[in-house]
Amino acid sequence: KKLETAEQVANDLGIPFRTNSFIEFLLKSEVDAVCIVAPPHTHAEMAVKALSAGKHVFCQLPMALTQSDAIQMVTTAQYYPRLLGLCHNPLRFIPAVVRMKELVKEGYCGALMVGEVVVRRGPLVHPKGYTWICDKTMGGGLLNSVGSYIIDLLVHITSQRVAEVNGSVNTMFSHAPGVEGYRAITSDDFCTFSLRCDRGLSVAVTLNAHLPHHYSQEFMLIGEKGRLAIRGNDLYGQSHSDPRERLLVRGDDLVGKMQSELDAAVSVPTQFVTGTERAVEVLRSAYESAPARLQVDPTQVEDSATFEDGMYVYAVVDAIMKSSKVGRWQDVAQAAKDGERNPFWTSGGGGEGERASPMPPRTVFGTMPTRPTLS
Numbered sequence: 001k002k003l004e005t006a007e008q009v010a011n012d013l014g015i016p017f018r019t020n021s022f023i024e025f026l027l028k029s030e031v032d033a034v035c036i037v038a039p040p041h042t043h044a045e046m047a048v049k050a051l052s053a054g055k056h057v058f059c060q061l062p063m064a065l066t067q068s069d070a071i072q073m074v075t076t077a078q079y080y081p082r083l084l085g086l087c088h089n090p091l092r093f094i095p096a097v098v099r100m101k102e103l104v105k106e107g108y109c110g111a112l113m114v115g116e117v118v119v120r121r122g123p124l125v126h127p128k129g130y131t132w133i134c135d136k137t138m139g140g141g142l143l144n145s146v147g148s149y150i151i152d153l154l155v156h157i158t159s160q161r162v163a164e165v166n167g168s169v170n171t172m173f174s175h176a177p178g179v180e181g182y183r184a185i186t187s188d189d190f191c192t193f194s195l196r197c198d199r200g201l202s203v204a205v206t207l208n209a210h211l212p213h214h215y216s217q218e219f220m221l222i223g224e225k226g227r228l229a230i231r232g233n234d235l236y237g238q239s240h241s242d243p244r245e246r247l248l249v250r251g252d253d254l255v256g257k258m259q260s261e262l263d264a265a266v267s268v269p270t271q272f273v274t275g276t277e278r279a280v281e282v283l284r285s286a287y288e289s290a291p292a293r294l295q296v297d298p299t300q301v302e303d304s305a306t307f308e309d310g311m312y313v314y315a316v317v318d319a320i321m322k323s324s325k326v327g328r329w330q331d332v333a334q335a336a337k338d339g340e341r342n343p344f345w346t347s348g349g350g351g352e353g354e355r356a357s358p359m360p361p362r363t364v365f366g367t368m369p370t371r372p373t374l375s
Helices: 003-013 022-026 040-052 067-079 097-105 142-158 270-288 307-326 362-365
Strands: 032-034 056-058 085-088 111-123 162-169 191-199 202-207 215-223 226-233 234-239 247-249
Touching: 003 067, 022 040, 022 191, 032 040, 040 067, 085 307, 097 142, 097 215, 097 234, 097 247, 111 142, 142 162, 142 191, 142 202, 142 215, 142 307, 191 215, 191 247, 191 307, 226 270
Parallel strands: 032 056, 056 085, 111 202
Antiparallel strands: 111 215, 162 191, 191 202, 215 226, 226 234, 234 247
16 A cells, blocks of 8 residues: 555554554554455465564454465464464454344254345445456455355354355456456356255355445344344344244444545445444453453453454355356365465465465364463
């Protein structure tokens, strides 16, 4: 980014230091944590360098561009167990999701049988022209940018692991208004996929980016005794013996915040605004309740996604992409192998061209990951 942009943001927020150099930023001793909100192909290199510099890291989903990048991030975080390595999924923190997870655990639905998720939104393509979101090699596309959050949310709420996937990932329009020149859009804008979980739950997901100026999201789980559904920021429930659906949680009444004055046609969905605000409060509480600087109270971040969670989500996404190519069901554990190195890395975490050691399969694909001791 341009230094002028950094200076403007710093002046607006009263931040004394500003730079457009990531390395210069890491060298500042007063910096305790790094929030990575950048194109996916840059996540791994930035996260590894930040952890190596002694900073906590909060990285947006999708976690990485390749499975080998995800492994590199996980192994680096494990090497520094007193530092946080978290993936940011704001949907985990909205009140409707918090309550849905509690009700599922309490048995409101009974044994989960069927799930259905539908997300409809406007085009991902930026009105100002071609960006990384148009390019699948940089991690662009609907499956990465939206599907990652949905898959993580499903695992978080149900505590079930995805065993098999079958998907269709499509680029319906290779060109769009405002995207000119010789480069075609290669990222997906419409995808459907089915997930079979390890304890019997089957989930159908549809992601559609062909509704301009629109965002809607429904996340439904149906069990032997009843169903729960999140629509927008609200949670609804209905037992099979009840003739009508009931509102269980009314979400915050927020208006989508505009991403920028220059991009007023695209707004941030209210679920992400609400969730991000609450996630920031959780992190602030984790810092304030710790006895010393750079220490974090681990009990405050138990609902946050770890790097292990992010790595698993990428494994599911990768399996969906492979399923779309071959036209058949894919086993997640079989499909999640160490892939190609990220060509966008300027240097390897352990030296140019070196690969990270693979994680034990049980840690990533078996039981739910355990959290490191931070105190």
